[in-house]
Amino acid sequence: MSQTPPPVWPAAHMLELQAHQQRLLECQIQHAELDALIDQAATDHGVDELSLRRMKKKRLALRDQIAWLQLQWAPKEPA
Secondary structure, three states, X not given: OOOOOOOOOOHHHXXXXXXXXXXXXXXXXXXXXXXXXXXXXXXXXXXXHHHHHHHHHHHHHHHHHHHHHHHHOOOOOOO
């Protein structure tokens, strides 16, 4: 039996994949940092509620963007 070689991806596709992975990682880091700030702000009684709500809204937007980015490169069919 002969095995088929793995697919060879064009260089442009590989660069696009790397850029996508980089953007996903950046969003995940931003989300984690914002999550820590929100936790800290929630315990600090001097933080204004409007700022806290804005941070939470931005965190939610980042979570949505992370989910969207993950779906863009997920396989369309199960293996």
